[in-house]
Amino acid sequence: LAKTTQPISMDSYEGQEVNITCSHNNIATNDYITWYQQFPSQGPRFIIQGYKTKVTNEVASLFIPADRKSSTLSLPRVSLSDTAVYYCLVGGTAYSGAGSYQLTFGKGTKLSVIP
Amino acid sequence: SQTIHQWPATLVQPVGSPLSLECTVEGTSNPNLYWYRQAAGRGLQLLFYSVGIGQISSEVPQNLSASRPQDRQFILSSKKLLLSDSGFYLCAWGGSPYNEQFFGPGTRLTVL
Numbered sequence: 131l132a133k134t135t136q137p138i139s140m141d142s143y144e145g146q147e148v149n150i151t152c153s154h155n156n157i158a159t160n161d162y163i164t165w166y167q168q169f170p171s172q173g174p175r176f177i178i179q180g181y182k183t184k185v186t187n188e189v190a191s192l193f194i195p196a197d198r199k200s201s202t203l204s205l206p207r208v209s210l211s212d213t214a215v216y217y218c219l220v221g222g223t224a225y226s227g228a229g230s231y232q233l234t235f236g237k238g239t240k241l242s243v244i245p
Numbered sequence: 246s247q248t249i250h251q252w253p254a255t256l257v258q259p260v261g262s263p264l265s266l267e268c269t270v271e272g273t274s275n276p277n278l279y280w281y282r283q284a285a286g287r288g289l290q291l292l293f294y295s296v297g298i299g300q301i302s303s304e305v306p307q308n309l310s311a312s313r314p315q316d317r318q319f320i321l322s323s324k325k326l327l328l329s330d331s332g333f334y335l336c337a338w339g340g341s342p343y344n345e346q347f348f349g350p351g352t353r354l355t356v357l
Contacts, residue, residue, distance in 0.1 A: 173348025235289035
């Protein structure tokens, strides 16, 4: 399973673009990159997923270089409500039996948006 | 639309007591269901995975068990709670964990 490394925390002012980078040097060929957002005392919420190049939806963009050893979640013009923990997950979508996921979200990146 | 429910929202239990947490999903059929735990200061860890009624996969060794008696019902249980079972328990449904998953509101369990 690909291990991921993210910054523990980041600060940003309202209205700025925020880029959170995740390193995953041992990503496998069939692995996808998925980002979640979590507010305190709530379950994570799916933000975006990608395999390569760039993916964009209504809330974020995901940039993945050709070697796929890292990815960057980009949040345009953040607001106070974007203050949350952001998790990067890397893994395959196929299940091969009990214990095959061994999934832990890790501690993520705590983003604090400042007024 | 699909919704996911968990109860209770909070629970305080003594060490050695039994546990039963329930999760139900509405608006979808035959979902893949998951139990996660988030312990204080630690990441969210996948505990159990179910692809159908009676089909449970345990992802990590633990003091807990899971059951799926109905298509959209997922239960997390323990015969005797340990202090280390304290945490925030989340139920989720969806495809693979690495695809989009939808999480419930969670249960905050404190074992004293």
